[in-house]
Amino acid sequence: xxxxxxxxxxxxxxxxxxxxxxxxxxxxxxxxxxxxxxxxxxxxxxxxxxxxxxxxxxxxxxxxxxxxxxxxxxxxxxxxxxxxxxxxxxxxxxxxxxxxxxxxxxxxxxxxxxxxxxxxxxxxxxxxxxxxxxxxxxxxxxxxxxxxxxxxxxxxxxxxxxxxxxxxxxxxxxxxxxxxxxxxxxxxxxxxxxxxxxxxxxxxxxxxxxxxxxxxxxxxxxxxxxxxxxxxxxxxxxxxxxxxxxxxxxxxxxxxxxxxxxx
Amino acid sequence: xxxxxxxxxxxxxxxxxxxxxxxxxxxxxxxxxxxxxxxxxxxxxxxxxxxxxxxxxxxxxxxxxxxxxxxxxxxxxxxxxxxxxxxxxxxxxxxxxxxxxxxxxxxxxxxxxxxxxxxxxxxxxxxxxxxxxxxxxxxxxxxxxxxxxxxxxxxxxxxxxxxxxxxxxxxxxxxxxxxxxxxxxxxxxxxxxxxxxxxxxxxxxxxxxxxxxxxxxxxxxxxxxxxxxxxxxxxxxxxxxxxxxxxxxxxxxxxxxxxxxxxxxxxxxxxxxxxxxxxxxxxxxxxxxxxxxxxxxxxxxxxxxxxxxxxxxxxxxxxxx
Numbered sequence: 206x207x208x209x210x211x212x213x214x215x216x217x218x219x220x221x222x223x224x225x226x227x228x229x230x231x232x233x234x235x236x237x238x239x240x241x242x243x244x245x246x247x248x249x250x251x252x253x254x255x256x257x258x259x260x261x262x263x264x265x266x267x268x269x270x271x272x273x274x275x276x277x278x279x280x281x282x283x284x285x286x287x288x289x290x291x292x293x294x295x296x297x298x299x300x301x302x303x304x305x306x307x308x309x310x311x312x313x314x315x316x317x318x319x320x321x322x323x324x325x326x327x328x329x330x331x332x333x334x335x336x337x338x339x340x341x342x343x344x345x346x347x348x349x350x351x352x353x354x355x356x357x358x359x360x361x362x363x364x365x366x367x368x369x370x371x372x373x374x375x376x377x378x379x380x381x382x383x384x385x386x387x388x389x390x391x392x393x394x395x396x397x398x399x400x401x402x403x404x405x406x407x408x409x410x411x412x413x414x415x416x417x418x419x420x421x422x423x424x425x426x427x428x429x430x431x432x433x434x435x436x437x438x439x440x441x442x443x444x445x446x447x448x449x450x451x452x453x454x455x456x457x458x459x460x461x462x463x464x465x466x467x468x
Numbered sequence: 469x470x471x472x473x474x475x476x477x478x479x480x481x482x483x484x485x486x487x488x489x490x491x492x493x494x495x496x497x498x499x500x501x502x503x504x505x506x507x508x509x510x511x512x513x514x515x516x517x518x519x520x521x522x523x524x525x526x527x528x529x530x531x532x533x534x535x536x537x538x539x540x541x542x543x544x545x546x547x548x549x550x551x552x553x554x555x556x557x558x559x560x561x562x563x564x565x566x567x568x569x570x571x572x573x574x575x576x577x578x579x580x581x582x583x584x585x586x587x588x589x590x591x592x593x594x595x596x597x598x599x600x601x602x603x604x605x606x607x608x609x610x611x612x613x614x615x616x617x618x619x620x621x622x623x624x625x626x627x628x629x630x631x632x633x634x635x636x637x638x639x640x641x642x643x644x645x646x647x648x649x650x651x652x653x654x655x656x657x658x659x660x661x662x663x664x665x666x667x668x669x670x671x672x673x674x675x676x677x678x679x680x681x682x683x684x685x686x687x688x689x690x691x692x693x694x695x696x697x698x699x700x701x702x703x704x705x706x707x708x709x710x711x712x713x714x715x716x717x718x719x720x721x722x723x724x725x726x727x728x729x730x731x732x733x734x735x736x737x738x739x740x741x742x743x744x745x746x747x748x749x750x751x752x753x754x755x756x757x758x759x760x761x762x763x764x765x766x767x768x769x770x771x772x773x774x775x776x777x778x779x780x781x782x783x784x785x786x787x788x789x
Contacts, residue, residue: 280686286680294540296731297673308670308685313667
């Protein structure tokens, strides 16, 4: 029984190996955070999960069926993608961009109907960017663009969200708001696979964590049990310690700060 | 269009023209006294030419806008994959080989397609994965260069007193050699191309997000792109068959249209067809009336098009930035 999983995936760009025999299993309704240094293959793994890249060996299973057996239209109804950077060359409005998510539900000739527009506006509002609907996408700030793209993923109405560093480019307030929305979505039954550079975010969200280093799964499991000083330090070559705050929330504190006499 | 029918080397007053059309189409009124002459000028000479100008303008503009959407680049024009270079070479080769128009037209069409196939094959050599668009553009550059060189070879070996001037005039573009039968044959595929591209506007919109995101939204990217390339190539090659090389329309009109209606290809493509048709009709009417000799339309579109393009770009923030 597997809901959404990678079975011994190996992948290389021309001759540069990126992923080596990666196996990971995502349970329905769970939040899985991918941790790992830059260039370690997190984005590649997510693209393979979406079927945007074909692995040299191994396969992705989606609802007990190999991903290869799905058409891209079928996949788009089950899985939505928020990429790390999106370019929109022509002057589409934010609402136009979100509406594009509805294409897989429309027939060939049909345009957007009332329901499509309602869902798109609702998604924008849920991310707190309803007021940007008629703005030209290109003129938005990086963080606003990111929120519009996440709204697009919601408008796609797929129950699995794959997000490549969704908090990148967001200000502190929007980061926290997005984490809250992710928790909310998870409680509504969404399954979420995301990469992050913040171990603390993985801890805040709970769920599972998969640490990837040099193209291999380095550690995986429940985030509270898996994330510890040793893991973070060997993953990122850092020197931190993890302390519990008064409310029981663990935070990472870098050594250079601990050594400060007045800290 | 009425004005265009009326003006020319033999001026027909608007009143006479309308009277004639009424009699011809609706059967009202009396036949004008010089009915044969009028019929010859209006139905056999001017009308086919006007239809050709509208069709070519519409086809080049729509193809240009579709190429811009699928290559995610507002500076792309219909010649990007080498179709115009290939068709020019084909036409020149046809002129050199014989005197038959049919051969010239077939050669132009065939080599237009051949050039695009060369471009796609060249892109394929470099692989099939990341950066696909840039590889296609590169393939187009290679193919254009190849067929331009071949065109030079044809020009070089062509008989300089007879064939070479014919080739050069062809390449400047003209609607002078239009025949009714040609128009009928090419108008159907051109119209099909314009309609197919226009109804695919929704998918072309999504291609402009980039390949990976379009795929994640459930679009069969290769299918849409190759289908649009096929249509746009067919239309562009046919324009060379009808009227030789006409530059700039495929680049300017999409910009002007985008400036007016915005970037949504579902509206943009029909708008391009409309504007392109009207623009080329005006330019062609100007070409055949402004001076006692006919100005080659390829030259006129460039000379008139460049200032329009400069003005349009000044205010083009609505289209892209």
